[in-house]
Amino acid sequence: MAGDPVGSRSGSSDAGIPQPPAHRTLRWSLILVWFMRVVALLWITKGLAAWAALLDVGATSVPFEARPTGYQATVIYFAVIDLAAGVGLWLTSTWGGVLWLLAVMSHLILAVFFPFYVPGGVVLIGLFAAFIIGYLTISWLAAGEEG
Numbered sequence: 001m002a003g004d005p006v007g008s009r010s011g012s013s014d015a016g017i018p019q020p021p022a023h024r025t026l027r028w029s030l031i032l033v034w035f036m037r038v039v040a041l042l043w044i045t046k047g048l049a050a051w052a053a054l055l056d057v058g059a060t061s062v063p064f065e066a067r068p069t070g071y072q073a074t075v076i077y078f079a080v081i082d083l084a085a086g087v088g089l090w091l092t093s094t095w096g097g098v099l100w101l102l103a104v105m106s107h108l109i110l111a112v113f114f115p116f117y118v119p120g121g122v123v124l125i126g127l128f129a130a131f132i133i134g135y136l137t138i139s140w141l142a143a144g145e146e147g
Contacts, residue, residue, distance in 0.1 A: 028142040033092050035138055040089035047082030054079050074117045104128050
């Protein structure tokens with residue numbers, strides 16, 4: 001029968017051969033990789049800026065050793081965690097995403113409660129919140145494609 005879909009499939013010569021995934025299934029996964037790489041570059045830059053403050057690179061009026069202990073601890077924390085999170089994001093690993101979420105949430109919490117030690121501002125806090133929402137949304141959509 002010409003209109004029988006079962007009959008048309010039985011004569012297929014590719015039965016049992018795995019087919020490459022359709023272009024549509026790779027879309028959100030690819031967007032997630034690019035999002036993670038762009039954020040990785042930003043976070044590596046942020047980590048290098050923390051190292052610059054730690055090493056007194058640039059024109060600063062007060063040396064790092066003379067600053068308050070809370071400021072020193074915050075700079076050292078972000079000098080380490082931002083670079084590690086940036087590398088993990090660049091590698092598009094799960095631990096990189098988790099470490100980045102820890103780093104960005106730490107920054108947001110410190111910016112709200114200790115604005116003297118961590119630059120915050122409404123624009124930066126909104127941008128970081130948008131990054132978190134974007135990451136979680138794209139990750140969820142990419143995970144939905146796999147299942």
